[in-house]
Amino acid sequence: MSQRGRLYDRLFDRLRSAVWNAAERRPRTPIRLLVGLLAIVFSLVAGTLVAVGAGLSSPWGTVLPMVAVAGATLVVAHVVDRRRIADLGLRRERGWLADLVAGLALGVALQTLVAGVGLAAGWFRVADTLVGTAAGAVSILVVFVAVGVYEELFARGLLLVNVAEGLRFAGDRVAVGGALLASAGVFGVLHAGNPGASLASTLGITAAGLFLGVGFVLTGRLSFPVGVHISWNAAQGALYGFSVSGLGIDVALVDLDPTGPTLLTGGSFGPEAGLLGFGAVVVGTAATVAWARYRGDGGVDPRLLVPDLRWREE
Structure with missing residues (x-):
């Protein structure tokens, strides 16, 4: 082989190594994340177009694009990441149901804390009760x-896990910390286009993303952050009538209007944009750590850094 041929071979090998992890038989982390992002954007657009074209009313017209994104996330994890679905945190193992119930309870408790403190301080007023219908x-x-x-499937299950694996060269602590920050930052940015969004709301949502991420990295299961996420939003909107990330809700058990400073209440965006919401995130993070220790999950779950790849048992 000529010298030029050997040079081309070395160049090809370097380019291939830059995009392909031969040891793991899959693309490297940046490529996997890029493919995942493109697939998710495509599925979101496609799901929205199908919902509009079919004339689906709420909630199904709203839910269909979300289902499409969840499906795309699972497909990317299976085909591109070449990992088992359980490696996203969807583990049916002992403790997952207890985590889910604890997360659901924590989300309601935190929003009740926000409402109680705000009412006691005079920053909220009761505008109405029993708003909306049962169907709503x-x-x-x-x-x-x-x-x-x-x-949670996208931000924690796919994004956080991939970033943590990609940063393993820097050590476990840096890998997990960087993955927490990256997934929380993306989570905050994804809500930056919501109605009434501001720098304060983006920072607040980012902090909430860190809170949710802590529950995932300590347990290795998505059930805890999924539970918190569902009940946080449900209690915020359907129990207390707050806006949920800038989106107004037409039903509420007790409809509370913010009358105090926006810096504290979050104003029209909802508590995440205010110090009350940030305080709830801090309390929630401490409660999450306490729950993990109570369950015996006091440290970072090591499975986050070691991918469970399908081909290893094929």
Whole structure:
């Protein structure tokens, strides 16, 4: 072989190594994340177009694009990441149901804390009670369940895990910390286009993403953050009538209007944009750590850093 041929071979090998992890038999982390992002955007657009074309009303017209994104996330994990679905945190193992119930309870407790402190301080007023219909309440709960599942599946199950694996060269602590920050940052940015969004709301949602991520990295299961995510939104909107990430809710058990400073209440965006919401995130993070220790999951789950690849047992 000529010298030029050997040079081309070395160049090809380097280019291939840059995009393909031969040891793991799959694309490297940036390529996997790029493919995942493109697939999710495509599925979101396609799901929205199908819902509009079919004339689906709420909640199904809202839920269909979310289901499409969740499906795309699972397909990317299976085909591109070449991992088992359980490696996204969907593990039916001992403790997953207890995590789900604890997460559901924590989300309600935190929003009740926000409402109670705000009412006691005079930052909220009771505008109405029993707003909306039972059918409307069921519809919004269906949407909240879908949101909690598909956002956690993408932000924590796919994104956080891939970033953590990609940063393993820097050490476990850096890998997990960087993955937490990256997934929370993306989570915050994804809500930056919501009605009434601001720098404060984006930072608040990012902090909430860190809170949810902590529950995942300590247990290795999505059930805890999914539970918190669902009940946080449901209690925020359907129990207390707050806006949920800038989106108004037409049903509420007790409809509370913010009358105090926006810096504290979050104003029209909802508590995540205010210090009350941030305080709930801090309390929730501490409660999550306490729950993990109580369950015997006091440290980072090591499975986050070691991919469970399908081909290893094929």
